[in-house]
Amino acid sequence: MKQITSSQNSYIKRLLKLQEKARERKKLGLFIIEGLREISLAIKANYKFETVLFNSHLISQTEVEDIFKNTTELIEISKEVYEKLAYRNSTEGIIAVAQSKNFSLNEIKFKNYNPLVIIAEGLEKPGNIGALLRTADAANVDAVFIANPKSDLYNSNIIRSSVGCVFTNQIAVGTSEEIITFLKENNISIYAATLQNSNEYHLEDYTQPTAIAVGTEATGLTTVWRDEATQNINIPMQGKIDSMNVSVAAAIVVFEAKRQRDFK
Known part of the structure; x- marks a missing residue:
């Protein structure tokens, strides 16, 4: 040896x-x-x-x-x-x-007819990406799409902070436009987490094919997601600030979707 x-x-x-x-x-x-x-x-x-x-x-x-x-x-x-x-x-x-594996949208295969997907746009901090992937694994979502990525998913910090969930999730990377096209072609409704023109997240129905899109805490989602979404949604804030960590926000909405689906 x-x-x-x-x-x-x-x-x-x-x-x-x-x-x-x-x-x-x-x-x-x-x-x-x-x-x-x-x-x-x-x-x-x-x-x-x-x-x-x-x-x-x-x-x-x-x-x-x-x-x-x-x-x-x-x-x-x-x-x-x-x-x-x-x-x-x-x-x-x-x-x-x-x-390395290919994180192409063409490689995505849904195991059931009613997928639940998380989309994260423009995330840069490895810790946030890792935490989001842990949320996705915990909820057993069907896929995670990283739109307009700012970090390499094989960054050691992401592997560490995700505790290996970069390997347990089905992941694809693309531009926001490419991902939106993919979702529409697959008849997946888009719920964009944003304050503009939005309803409270718990009032929506996530029992059909659903994609939940989140952006950075600093700038949120870009206009294309707000314009192309089936519905914009918000998480009512009861404190002094108007935003929360992206992985926490994703977890709140994703587990509401899981609750509506009886955690299937």
Whole structure:
């Protein structure tokens, strides 16, 4: 088995570049996953792996081989190399290099005739995207569409903050116009979370094919969503401010839709 003990190794330098730069991830079609939970979720989602690096002081070779069933190249790395690569402190001594998937709208396949979809437009902060993906997983929505993305979904911060839910959700990326066209072609009603010309969210019927669109806390959804929506909706605010975190807003409306559908 190959061993790497120096953080100056050319392959390790390549992985650091891969971890830090979205352009490099896009060019190579590869990204980094840390941690047993996240890697296990990626395996269940049928991701393919180029290599797996592990530190034997934290996880044994036998444990790693049991996870990957001899299908992936394993590299043992020293503590120095592991600490150089590790994005956070507690990732159980294992780091995987995985092949990216295509987040095309053409890849979306709904498992039932009555889909429930979340759309997030223009989100930039990895923590907000990760939290939104956790909400989507918790509600078991049929898909998450990221409109006009400002962050690479394989950013280590998004993988970490989503606790691997970037692998558990069916995701597509596109422009707002492309996503709106897709929704209309599939007869999915659009409910846009915005203050303008809106009804209170709990007064709407989400029992039919439904897409719930949310924007950034700072600027909200762009005009195209407000104009093309079946209905604009708002969450009544009872405090001093007029907005809330995007993942929280999405969760409130999505779980109202789930309630109306008897949590099916």
